[in-house]
Amino acid sequence: MYRYDDFDRQLVHERTEQFREQVKRRLAGDITEEQFRPLRLMNGVYLQLHAYMLRVAVPYGTLRADQLRQLGMIARVYDKGYGHFTTRQNIQYNWPKLDEIPDALLDLAKVEMHAIQTSGNCIRNTTTDQYAGAAADEIEDPRPYCELIRQWSTFHPEFTYLPRKFKIAVTGSPNDRAAVKVHDIGLRMHQNDAGETGFEVMVGGGLGRTPFVGKTIREFIGKNDLFSYLEAILRVYNRFGRRDNKYKARIKILVHEEGIDKIRELVEEEWAQIKDGSLRVDDAEIAHYIEQFAPPAFETLSDDDADFERHKSENRRFANWVRSNVIEHKQPGYAIANVSLKPIGGIPGDATDTQMELVADLSEKYSFGDVRVTHEQNLVLPHVKKADLFAVWSELDKADLGTANLGYVTDIISCPGLDYCALATARSIPLSQRISERFGDLDRQHDIGELKIKISGCINACGHHHVGHIGILGLDKRGKEFYQITLGGDASQDASIGKIAGAGFSEAEVVDAIESLVTKYIDIRESGERFIDTYRRVGMDPFKEVLYGDR
The missing domain is CATH 3.90.480.20 (Sulfite Reductase Hemoprotein; domain 2)
Structure with missing residues (x-):
């Protein structure tokens, strides 16, 4: 795993002390909350519904044991004894006191962690396959390239204030476990006809109020040229991305409005000017970072134990x-x-x-x-x-961590929702708990098979509901919580955006609605089909009938 060098350590410590001074100014009343807002966001501090929230970066989802242990200590000392792991492979603390956050950041720095660029209109934490370096289907470990992306993007002077936040995901496997097609930039490692390993580059994916699956802008870019090509994409976005309307400021809108062919032309033009410059990474430097992620000292064992x-x-x-x-x-x-x-x-x-x-x-x-x-x-x-x-x-x-439900109906993704988030319009957590309890019987989960339910408490889609096999969006309807259901979403290599089934359901109705969908699926599925397979075969109508036939 990557270890900080002297530059990394100095950077993180200096940033922590700078933020400490900014917090002091806010607490003393020398700056207003509005003036403090951009300062805290660039250091991972949000103002939630009830308190400040601290989001800590877990680069490409990889932790050492001492780092995870320190995260536990942070939860105990600075929060209420727990943390919340997010869909960007980060961890959030929901109840830190503002005056103690600099101390928490200093404790994080002791184990080479920070909260830099976990919020704000900048390049966020790069994510990747959680099985990187271990998966049997992997072409190559993508984490060395994620680390290079992290170093390239941290405090990048040209991209500190982008039109909107920017997210990059990388997969080293043909079986996409990193949802690369619903990111601003998605990178899929593969080999070209010459046997060289490089990346397919996709742009314009994303969720939120206008969800899109990313489009391929380049079928193959070599490892040495990856970072100059990323720079070219970001330059085009920074120049042409909408700044007049934050809801239309993501690169997905630019790609949608201009078309992928036009964006490709602009990016290739930009890249031609910089591809032979300092951003071209030579083989020796790539080898250095690959060495940082060398496999552990595996024993020679039989596969049969x-x-x-x-x-x-x-x-x-x-x-x-x-x-x-x-x-x-x-x-x-x-x-x-x-x-x-x-x-x-x-x-x-x-x-x-x-x-x-x-x-x-x-x-x-x-x-x-x-x-x-x-x-x-x-x-x-x-x-x-x-x-x-x-x-x-x-x-x-x-320790209540042995639940056997990965990929099953109770392995629900959920945002914090209205229990914590100031942007939310409905609660997510209680609904996820009720669905989990309804389908908790393990034999029934096995019978249902793979079924991904994802819940968001507002249109910002932090719960990735658009790419749930069954997606649930919480809405406010005349002061009451209602839940809109989408079907057919998928975040894998066959990525798709779910379609709205129809009118929303009340808090009291929605779990029964999910029950109806699951029952219908079991009734009409063919041998070996998952829920998503059955939906793609029969379409929306049979499911819509059980949801709304008697309404």
């Missing part, structure tokens, strides 16, 4: 966890263990200080001190021996 198989046969709950939460590893004898932060009836993405510390301890003992955060609000131990999986699950299970 007798104790692992015995535990599966003797313990049904462990076998269920393996079935849903354990993924194939590229190294024989190892596995990828997913830690669900979605206990039945719990708050999606929340983890207590003691839970974070336990996962940190388990990562040190069983996973080379490596932990990942997923964009679906779970954690991952990426390098666990199959022989150790039962011991890992046993410890997780004691």
Whole structure:
């Protein structure tokens, strides 16, 4: 994993002390909240419904054990004993006191972490596949390129005040687990006809009030030229992106209004002027960063472990966890263990200080001190021996972290909603809890199969409802909470935006509406079909009929 150099450490410490002075000025009344707003946003501090919120960057979703342990300490000392993992692989603290936030940032800096550029109209935290460096289907570990993007984009003088926030995601696998097609820039690693490894570049994806799937602007860009090409895209966006209307300021609107061919022409023009300059990264520098992410010291093991198989046969709950939460590893004898932060009836993405510390301890003992955060609000131990999986699950299970529901109906993505967010128009968390409880029976979840439910408390779509197989959008209707349902969304390599089913449902009706959809799916599915497959085969009408036929 990447370790800070002297420059990184100096930068983060100086930024923390600068922010400390800005906080002092705000608390003394020397600047107003409006004047303070851009200063705090560039340091990851929001003003939420009830209190300030601190968002901490987890670059490309990768954590060391000591960093996760420190996040647990921050939750205990500066918050109410928990943190909330987000769909950008970050962590948020909902209750810090403003005067203590600089101290929290200083404690984060001790383990090479910060909150820089986790908000504001800048290039945000780059995200990637949570299984990077471990997945059996991976072409190459994308994290060295994510780290180079992080270094290129941090405090980039030309892109500090973009027309709007800007998000980049990278995948090193043909099976997209990073939702690259719904980002401002999505990068998909693949090989060209000459056998060279590079990236397909997509632009103009995004959710919010005008959701779009990104369009390919270049089929292939070599590794050496990636960063100059990204620079060219950002320059075109910075120059032509709308600044008169924040709702039309994202690059997706520019791509939609001008067309991908025109944007490609502008980007290629810009790139021609800079591609042979200082942003061309040579092979030696790329090799240096690849070395930073060298694989751990795996043992030579057989892929068949007798104790692992015995535990599966003797313990049904462990076998269920393996079935849903354990993924194939590229190294024989190892596995990828997913830690669900979605206990039945719990708050999606929340983890207590003691839970974070336990996962940190388990990562040190069983996973080379490596932990990942997923964009679906779970954690991952990426390098666990199959022989150790039962011991890992046993410890997780004691801490309410052993839920066997990855990819199932209770593995819900949810934003904080009206319980915390000043922008929200409805609550998300209580609804996610009620759906989880309704479908909590594991045998029923197995029968339903893969079904991704995503809930947003407002049109800003922080819960990614547009790309849920079933998406739920909370709305305010004459002072009451209503929920609009979308169907057919998908964030994978076959990305699609869900379609609105019809009129919204009241808080009292919406869980029954989801029940009706699931029942209909089971009734009409063909062998082996997931919910999304059935929807794509039969379309909206059969589902619309069960939702509105008697209304």
